[in-house]
Amino acid sequence: MMRSAMNKEQIIEFILTLPEAELDYPFGTDVMVFKVLGKMFALIIVNDGIVDINLKGAPADNEALASMFTAIRPGYHMNKKHWITVSVTEEIEDGMLKGLIDRSYDLVVAKLKKADRERLAIHR
Template sequence: MSIDRAVHDYLMAKPFSDVSQPFGEGVDVYKVKGKMFATLSPEKMRSTQSQNTTWWLNLKCDPHEALMLRDIFDAVIPGYHMNKQHWNTIILDGTVPKGEIERMIDNSYLLVVKKMRKSEQNAIMLHL
């Protein structure tokens, strides 16, 4: 299974998540109960000899943790087209372990859920 498909499937497995393309074709936006927690899009890296597509994943992140992750992983950069303090972009080039990507997705999802009304939080948490 391709990395983009595996990430898509993991994002969609989150309770009450859905995907749309409000920014146009090619940028998948993942939301929980209407609130964005991730984006996934291809970034074409061109060289003179070949053309490869690398997928970019934007995730919400605690500001302190966001900085630490950027220091640890070269493939984690400030959120592309996002608030750089609260979002990271993970370049899915195979250098960040799958388990770490899943942990970052889980954190992004929970950060968004924690900002919802208590009744919505409780409904979602029953499914986790």
């Protein structure tokens, strides 16, 4: 099976399908920060032509992923226990990347106020 790496535009398009996901540039124009109700769940930066995306994850999952994939490492400039950096290469299948993005979004939403969580759940 041929693997393909999603390009930056496809990743952005996917992220923005999540309920109330917003794109912001608090760190300058080369760092795309995606938030839900003001809370960050993804950060994209391009390094040497490779798209890197920081995502939140459960510490045990993050550790396992980093040990299994060379394209996944502890979060760059983030809390390394709770965040991973995924280099979007052919090693990472599109479905897996989408799953990691969904998981990051869900972990952040889980920390929101109950009324906000319920409002977002209607759209999922």
